[in-house]
Amino acid sequence: MNTGATASTVVAVDLMGGDQAPDAPIQGCIAALEKGVSILALGDAGALARLRSHGDYPNLKTMECSEVITQDDPPVMAIRRKQDSTIVRGLSAVKAGQAGAFVSAGSTGALVAGGALIVRRAKGIDRPCLGMVLPSRNKRGRGVLFVDLGASSDVRPETLVEFGLMGKIYAERVLGWDDPRVALLNIGTEKQKGSMIARKAYTLMENAPLNFVGNIEARDVFFGKADVVVTDGFTGNVFLKTCEGTVLFQLEAIKEGVHHSGIMSKLGALLMKPVFRKVHETLDYSAYGGAPLLGLEGCVVKCHGSSDGRAIANGIGQALKFVSNDVAAIISETIAQIHEQNA
Numbered sequence: 001m002n003t004g005a006t007a008s009t010v011v012a013v014d015l016m017g018g019d020q021a022p023d024a025p026i027q028g029c030i031a032a033l034e035k036g037v038s039i040l041a042l043g044d045a046g047a048l049a050r051l052r053s054h055g056d057y058p059n060l061k062t063m064e065c066s067e068v069i070t071q072d073d074p075p076v077m078a079i080r081r082k083q084d085s086t087i088v089r090g091l092s093a094v095k096a097g098q099a100g101a102f103v104s105a106g107s108t109g110a111l112v113a114g115g116a117l118i119v120r121r122a123k124g125i126d127r128p129c130l131g132m133v134l135p136s137r138n139k140r141g142r143g144v145l146f147v148d149l150g151a152s153s154d155v156r157p158e159t160l161v162e163f164g165l166m167g168k169i170y171a172e173r174v175l176g177w178d179d180p181r182v183a184l185l186n187i188g189t190e191k192q193k194g195s196m197i198a199r200k201a202y203t204l205m206e207n208a209p210l211n212f213v214g215n216i217e218a219r220d221v222f223f224g225k226a227d228v229v230v231t232d233g234f235t236g237n238v239f240l241k242t243c244e245g246t247v248l249f250q251l252e253a254i255k256e257g258v259h260h261s262g263i264m265s266k267l268g269a270l271l272m273k274p275v276f277r278k279v280h281e282t283l284d285y286s287a288y289g290g291a292p293l294l295g296l297e298g299c300v301v302k303c304h305g306s307s308d309g310r311a312i313a314n315g316i317g318q319a320l321k322f323v324s325n326d327v328a329a330i331i332s333e334t335i336a337q338i339h340e341q342n343a
Helices: 023-034 045-052 075-081 086-096 108-120 157-173 196-206 233-259 263-271 273-282 309-324 327-342
Strands: 010-014 038-043 060-064 101-104 129-134 144-147 181-185 211-216 228-230 290-294 299-303
Touching: 010 023, 010 086, 010 309, 023 038, 023 045, 023 309, 038 045, 038 086, 045 060, 075 108, 086 101, 086 108, 086 299, 101 309, 108 290, 108 299, 129 157, 129 233, 144 157, 144 233, 157 181, 157 196, 157 228, 157 290, 157 309, 157 327, 181 196, 181 233, 196 211, 233 263, 290 309, 290 327, 299 309, 309 327
Parallel strands: 010 038, 010 101, 038 060, 101 299, 144 228, 181 211, 181 228
Antiparallel strands: 129 144, 129 290, 290 299
């Protein structure tokens, strides 16, 4: 480890999580190591050997683990039974102060459950939430931070307000967005629209220290009408998976249409290839790295399951900004102050 590096500046990385493990996490670690980042890599003997074969990095420490939590494992049961898994030991490293953050492309359910059970929720936080930056036609040059993507399905109106506050703090401190506009996902823009929970949350958000711009419909999320969009984890996960499926369907439909068309259509598609590539880059989640699990006592970043090395490296960079800006403590202090004012 680099001389002068403290535990808070060490990022623990799961080499065994994700569709491209261990190759993608190894590539991400190497990119971070070459920039001087202190890494604690967790994986089996083979993965750790492959990482070490790329060079003798003084800022690298390793932790051999004999178990892996898969997507098929029941999250809570896996956290309790697979004590030598990369996820449990990575989260435990954060809790014990051996690392300032943990980055993984592994099981979302296990990371959420383990985050709450091991790292623990921050004081005053009702439930944690997962936030991810999605593409947006934003005149400010930003994407849109969407929370929650699946960490907490059952919420109260007060929980949604907390999600908005946590999203605001993360957008300001990590993403560098000044005065982010916060909106509530709903079935209409009118104040009285939606469920009882949504209507109550609207009223609470109006009175919270947020730049609250009201309700937003799903079709408007990508068009720059808000910087932070808030909803419950069930709705957010359905929204995200629907978007992913729609994009994949459209791309496949275009490919199939070109394949069965004449020579002129194929030439046209060839000429349009740079445009398609630019659109693909706009939709590329790897630019931001991953989804932070907000509302914990420490930093946990969940990278997409299909993350490549670039996405993992950006997730590591994201985690460092989170830690260096003391986001977890600021979230806890902000929520505590609001609870005191409302007491």
